Amino acid sequence: AFVLVASATPAAAQNFSPPDVARLILNERGGVRDATGWGDDILAALADNKFQPSRENICSVIAIASQESGFNANPAVPGLGKIADKAVREKLGKIPIFGAKAYDMLDGMPDARHSFIKRVRAARTERDLDLAYRALVEYGAGKSSLDGLLQWGLLDKWIEEYNQISTVGSMQVSVAFALNNARGEHWRPITHAESNAVRDRLYTRAGGLYYGARQLLGYETGYDQKIFRFADYNAGRYSSRNAAFQAIVAKLSGHKVATDGDLLSYDKVGRARADVTNSETALRALIERHALGIDNVALRRDLVSEKSKDFTNTRTWSAVRALYKRVTGKDPGFAQVPGIQLKSVKIKSKMTTAIFADRVNRRYGKCMALAMQMQNRPILMAPRWFWPD
Secondary structure, three states, X not given: OOOOOOOOOOHHHOOOOXXXXXXXXXXXXXXXXXXXXXXXXXXXXXXXXXXXXXXXXXXHHHHHHHHHHXXXXXXXOOOHHHHHHHHHHHHHXXXXXXXXXXXXXXXXXXXOOOOHHHHHHHXXXXXXXXXXXXXXXXXXXXXXXXXXXXXXXOOHHHHHHHOOOOEEOOOOEEHHXXXXXXXXXXXXXXXXXXXHHHHHHHOOHHHHHHHHHXXXXXXXXXXXXXXXXXXXXXXXXXXXXXXXXXXXXXXXXXXXXXXXXXXXXXXXXXXXXOOOOHHHHHHHHHHHXXXXXXXXXXXXXXXXXXXXXXXXXOHHHHHHHHHHHHHHOOOOOOOOOOOOEOOOOOXXXXXXXXXXXXXXXXXXXXXXXXXXXXXXXXXXXOOOOOOOO
């Protein structure tokens, strides 16, 4: 039985025990196995990241984990093997002459009984596919005398760019995010073994929650509603802020600008490409038309910081928002949910960042309502339905 005890202690300082968090989990999704264990690992993830074990943080993690996997550390994907096999065929089919031969080679490497293609066809989870890809890389490196480069991490980013498993675990953490965190802890490139260790940790309950909490909560946003942080989790950090900036640029320039939260384009491991996006093109036109005095080099230098809080300190950010205020007489919006259509072998029905963020936000609100009751705080005391971020 749960006993509600009145307390005047600020919410951030009030403690939730693993059974308390388990109650919140089961309220969100009944039937979760070992809910208390999940609760323990959620609290550990917050503690290890030095985040407050507040109801807001706990409910944020619960909402994402429920939406992404239903509290499954290594979720199965129906028909994954067949879908992945088809994807390999299609990708190799684009290679003239050698594509079909390459597929046949993969179906016989390292031997006919345990080939890469057979492992792909048998895959039920993301980890199954991931391990098949790793085995292929290690086999190929050994055959081509690249094993030393592989083990010392000198091929690390190239390998990751071609690994199709890019989000994993109970919170579908970005592998690129987790690996960038690992690289930040070393003075050298991480080795292939260290890279694999990060991936392996992501497939565990504790590891997925640790990196998921870090990706979700480990940065300041300036948002006044949680839904924008949830949208960022799906679209990338600061995407909601950047989408609002793109909307401003579109209105002022008259150009068609996608409000996807990316002012630049990026490769799979997060490196900015040199090509000019429609956002950058519109900004160049806008700057020239209104004589804002920012050349293309300075503009690109500002845009490179779009994935950090620092972008709001750039001349481009300030000049464009000030121009919007002068032209429209209105304050520019700070955040909006990015307009992105999501496509993946794991998605079976229409899904957008807006749908994702709304569903997570509803789960968050449901969790917060119970958490406040457990702390003997009436829901009516909340200043608004969407708690500030």
